[in-house]
Amino acid sequence: MSTTILKIIALITMIIDHIGLYIPNTSEYLRYIGRISAPIFLFCSVIGYINTHNKKKYLFRIYIFSIFMGFIDAVILVNANYIRTIFITLIII
Structure with a gap:
């Protein structure tokens, strides 16, 4: 699959x-x-x-997206940034 x-x-x-x-x-x-x-x-x-061929670029895109989603979560008063969790998981790997 x-x-x-x-x-x-x-x-x-x-x-x-x-x-x-x-x-x-x-x-x-x-x-x-x-x-x-x-x-x-x-x-x-x-x-x-x-x-991916460029792991740093991949992590950078996930990081930027997590910051963007953090701002959106702050505006709607939700504390559930799952993209940040994905970013941290990829850093650990």
Whole structure:
């Protein structure tokens, strides 16, 4: 299975999770389905890091995106920057 298919699966499960989050009186099972999206995206990020030709450039792009998402999270008063988690994971690798 390619990472493109995995990303599509993660995207669909994330949309299902957000439907369960933002639409009132929906089943809690929608939230359970969506929980698989974060590990899939993290796995795809690690595979992308391993297969990239320029690891510093890859890390720099993830870092810039995490800063951008941090500003957005601060504006909407949410403390859940998952891109920062991906960046830290890639630094550890």
